[in-house]
Amino acid sequence: MRGLYYFDLGFMYWQSAQYPKAVDEFKKELEISPGFTPALYYLGDIALNEGDASGALTYFQSATARNPNCLDPFLGQGKSYMRLDRAYEALRQFEHAALLNSEQPDVYYLMAGAYRRLGQTEKGRDAIGKFQVLNDRRHYRKLRPGCKHQR
Numbered sequence: 001m002r003g004l005y006y007f008d009l010g011f012m013y014w015q016s017a018q019y020p021k022a023v024d025e026f027k028k029e030l031e032i033s034p035g036f037t038p039a040l041y042y043l044g045d046i047a048l049n050e051g052d053a054s055g056a057l058t059y060f061q062s063a064t065a066r067n068p069n070c071l072d073p074f075l076g077q078g079k080s081y082m083r084l085d086r087a088y089e090a091l092r093q094f095e096h097a098a099l100l101n102s103e104q105p106d107v108y109y110l111m112a113g114a115y116r117r118l119g120q121t122e123k124g125r126d127a128i129g130k131f132q133v134l135n136d137r138r139h140y141r142k143l144r145p146g147c148k149h150q151r
Contacts, residue, residue: 006026011042037070040059056076057077057084069100078110088118091118109128112124
């Protein structure tokens with residue numbers, strides 16, 4: 001069987017919101033490639049979508065430990081912290097994500113929410129302004145976030 005078979009299948013299930021099947025496939029991929037960042041990320045995303053912010057955080061933390069240059073797991077950690085009402089920790093993750101990719105508009109959108117929750121409305125407005133500029137630019141340049149996934 002070619003590499004990433006289970007991940008590819010899990011990703012297809014994830015795209016169609018068949019989360020239990022996706023979880024099974026991502027876990028099979030991790031049996032072959034422990035610490036495979038994309039599988040960890042999507043397991044975290046599924047946990048977060050299903051309301052398990054603590055479980056999601058565990059997966060995202062594993063992904064960032066394995067691949068500290070990948071943006072998406074840091075955003076996932078931040079979202080998890082926001083759901084756990086830990087806005088300060090969320091903001092730290094979003095700020096780190098901005099260091100990894102300052103051209104990614106989603107970073108600033110999420111950062112704005114953390115600033116607002118912390119009562120820092122002016123910084124929140126600044127972050128939304130940056131989001132709007134980058135988001136408009138992205139529509140023209142078709143920027144895609146991502147990272148080189150390590151096995």
